[in-house]
Each structure stands twice: as C-alpha cells, then as structure tokens.
Amino acid sequence: MNDASQIKAIPGCTIYENASLLERTTFRVPASASMLIDVHDANALPALLESSIAQGENALILGEGSNVLFTRDWPGVVLALRTRGIGIIEEHDDAVLVRVAAGEHWNDFVHWSLDRGLFGLENLALIPGSVGATPIQNIGAYGTEVGEFVHAVAAWDRITRKSVRLARDACAFAYRDSLFKREPGRYLIMAVEFQLPRQRELRLDYSGVREELATMGVAQPDARAVARAITRLRTRKLPDPATTGNAGSFFKNPIVTQMQAQALKLSNPDLPLWPVSGAHAKLSAAWLIEACNFKGLREGYAGISSQHALVLINHGQATGAQIWGLAQRVQSAVLERFGTVLEPEPLVI
Ligand code: EPU
Numbered sequence: 001m002n003d004a005s006q007i008k009a010i011p012g013c014t015i016y017e018n019a020s021l022l023e024r025t026t027f028r029v030p031a032s033a034s035m036l037i038d039v040h041d042a043n044a045l046p047a048l049l050e051s052s053i054a055q056g057e058n059a060l061i062l063g064e065g066s067n068v069l070f071t072r073d074w075p076g077v078v079l080a081l082r083t084r085g086i087g088i089i090e091e092h093d094d095a096v097l098v099r100v101a102a103g104e105h106w107n108d109f110v111h112w113s114l115d116r117g118l119f120g121l122e123n124l125a126l127i128p129g130s131v132g133a134t135p136i137q138n139i140g141a142y143g144t145e146v147g148e149f150v151h152a153v154a155a156w157d158r159i160t161r162k163s164v165r166l167a168r169d170a171c172a173f174a175y176r177d178s179l180f181k182r183e184p185g186r187y188l189i190m191a192v193e194f195q196l197p198r199q200r201e202l203r204l205d206y207s208g209v210r211e212e213l214a215t216m217g218v219a220q221p222d223a224r225a226v227a228r229a230i231t232r233l234r235t236r237k238l239p240d241p242a243t244t245g246n247a248g249s250f251f252k253n254p255i256v257t258q259m260q261a262q263a264l265k266l267s268n269p270d271l272p273l274w275p276v277s278g279a280h281a282k283l284s285a286a287w288l289i290e291a292c293n294f295k296g297l298r299e300g301y302a303g304i305s306s307q308h309a310l311v312l313i314n315h316g317q318a319t320g321a322q323i324w325g326l327a328q329r330v331q332s333a334v335l336e337r338f339g340t341v342l343e344p345e346p347l348v349i
C-alpha cells in the first residue's frame with residue numbers, strides 16, 4: 001500500500017493530493033501542498049499520526065490558517081484539523097471546566113460560553129481562527145490573554161509519539177508566546193480545556209472599551225455587552241479577513257528594557273508604552289510603523305492596512321513572498337530609525 005492509500009483506509013479523513021492552500025489561509029496567497037488531509041474525526045488521529053505520512057518535518061498542522069503566511073509551496077503533508085465538539089467536564093459552584101475540540105471556531109466558542117453564563121472570554125470575541133490554535137500564540141486582545149483560562153491542553157507529542165495532557169503551567173504562556181511556539185511542530189493540539197468562572201469582574205480599562213459601551217448606550221455592561229463592544233471595535237479597526245486577506249497583527253509589540261523605552265520616549269514623546277515588569281516595557285509596533293510612513297502603503301497587491309498599521313494585507317493577487325518582502329522592508333525601516341527589532345507574529349513559511 002502506498003502512503004495515500006494507507007491514509008485513505010482511515011475513516012474520518014478526507015485526502016487531497018497536490019492541493020491548493022489558497023483558500024486555507026486568511027492571507028489567501030497561492031501555495032500548494034503535496035497532500036492535504038482534512039481530519040473530521042478525532043478518533044482518526046492516533047492511526048493518522050502513527051502513519052509514515054505524518055512523521056518528520058514535512059507534516060504541517062493547520063487550523064483555520066489565520067496566523068500563517070506561505071511564501072512557498074509546502075513539500076509535504078498538511079493536516080487540517082476539522083474536529084468538532086464542546087463538552088462540559090466538571091461543574092463547580094464558581095467555575096466550569098469545558099473541553100473543546102481543536103477544530104471548533106474560536107468566536108463560536110466564545111459565544112457558546114457567554115450564552116451559558118460563563119465569563120472571561122468576552123474581551124477575546126471575534127478573534128479569527130480555531131480553538132486549537134489559540135494556545136499556540138496565546139491570543140490576546142483588550143487586556144485579556146487566553147492563557148488565563150486554559151486549564152490544560154491535550155496534544156499529540158510528535159517526538160515521544162504519545163498523547164499528552166499539559167497543565168496550564170507546563171504551557172509556559174507569555175505575551176504571544178507559549179511552549180507550543182517555542183517548540184514549533186512538536187505538539188499537535190487535539191483539544192483545549194478551559195476553566196471558565198461564573199462570575200468575574202469585567203475588564204473595561206483597555207482604551208476605547210468604555211467609550212464604545214457608552215456609544216452603545218450601555219450604562220451597566222455585562223459580559224455579553226462587552227463582547228458586543230469588542231466586536232464593534234474590531235470590526236471598525238481591523239480589516240475583515242473574509243473580504244481582505246490578512247492575519248491580524250503581523251508583528252508583536254516589542255518588549256524592550258525600561259532604559260531603551262525611556263530613551264525612545266525622550267525623542268518620541270507620543271510613542272505609546274506599556275509597563276511589562278519593573279525592568280521592561282512594551283512599545284506600540286503600530287506606532288513605530290506608522291511613524292515610518294508605512295500605514296496605508298501599497299506595493300502591487302501587497303500592502304499595509306490604512307485602518308491599522310500592524311496589519312499587512314493582500315489586496316487580491318499578492319504572493320506570500322511579496323507580502324513577506326514588504327514585511328522585511330518594514331522591519332528594516334523600524335530598525336534603522338528606532339533601533340528596535342519587530343518580530344513577526346504569524347508563522348512564516
Ligand atoms: N496605533 C498607531 N497606529 C495604528 C494603530 C495603532 O499608532 O495604525 C497606536 C495607537 O497609539 C494605539 C496603540 O497603537 O493607541 C495601540 O493600538 P491597538 O489598541 O490597536 O493595539 P495594538 O497594540 O496595536 C494589540 C494586539 C491586537 C489586539 C489589540 C487590542 C498585538 C501584536 N496586537 O494591538 O491583536 O486586537 O492590541 O487589544 O499585541 C492580533 O494579534 O492579531 C491582534 C489584532
């Protein structure tokens with residue numbers, strides 16, 4: 001049996017050979033994979049992951065493709081997790097433990113939790129992508145990071161070839177960072193367990209949130225109103241990946257020493273800074289990029305959003321290499337003018 005027919009014998013998978021990945025990432029750039037496998041049933045995973053096809057470095061895991069940029073074709077197999085299922089595992093007076101399959105759509109899960117009176121995820125409404133991808137870069141927005149609510153991550157360890165259940169501390173969450181990002185390709189996330197409180201103080205301090213609630217006429221917000229406000233803010237501030245190819249913020253906000261931050265602030269009094277710890281501060285990458293006059297710039301079909309300077313966009317026919325070329329020009333300009341290195345947030349292939 002060749003590799004493809006070996007996989008075809010596993011129920012719960014759909015296989016495409018020499019498949020286009022154009023519709024598989026939110027950047028919508030052309031790329032192909034020798035083989036693309038949609039995995040609909042989690043029960044298919046053990047056999048699939050033990051097969052020769054999923055071994056080695058040429059097996060790439062893809063969720064909804066909202067945080068990846070292909071600059072070339074993928075020479076091996078792409079596994080797209082399409083598994084579904086949300087289940088309550090434990091109910092306590094103050095919180096509920098929920099297990100969510102990796103292929104669930106993140107925003108649907110946020111609303112599923114709010115509809116059941118479970119809180120915490122309201123500030124993370126409308127972030128594109130699948131649930132299984134959220135712990136990898138520890139998605140965050142409007143003063144909340146997903147890692148705060150992750151109880152454990154169920155994954156397949158491709159080195160030991162065993163299922164593992166990693167508790168939150170083992171996931172080593174940090175700003176747009178985690179164990180899964182530091183050991184790329186090692187873990188295939190199969191499901192995420194979230195601990196969601198039944199009561200929690202709302203986080204309204206991030207700039208713009210209270211103002212949006214006031215505009216909506218909400219004087220005493222609950223978590224659902226906050227989710228609506230965040231949805232409105234994101235819709236206004238960020239280009240919609242359904243119509244304009246993009247992957248959200250293309251760069252992380254750089255974390256520098258307080259000394260570097262204060263030196264930059266001295267010569268650029270408007271530069272937004274956020275304290276991270278006693279010794280470090282976070283700079284606004286969007287501000288640095290806008291100051292270098294990149295906001296709204298277009299080179300062929302690749303561009304920088306005129307809504308938000310952190311978002312690189314595909315105006316229709318851009319290749320990943322063209323978008324990456326523009327990203328590198330942004331990095332060089334910011335480095336030259338401010339001495340600051342901008343790190344890409346998405347996975348660049
Ligand atoms: N700013 C500019 N120019 C712009 C946009 C923003 O100068 O075009 C400055 C403004 O001073 C603004 C400040 O940057 O006050 C912060 O902007 P924003 O509130 O949009 O936040 P951000 O730091 O640019 C981060 C996340 C976003 C998340 C927002 C809101 C990162 C890399 N990005 O952006 O996450 O939605 O905060 O919480 O941390 C994503 O990860 O894909 C993403 C969109």
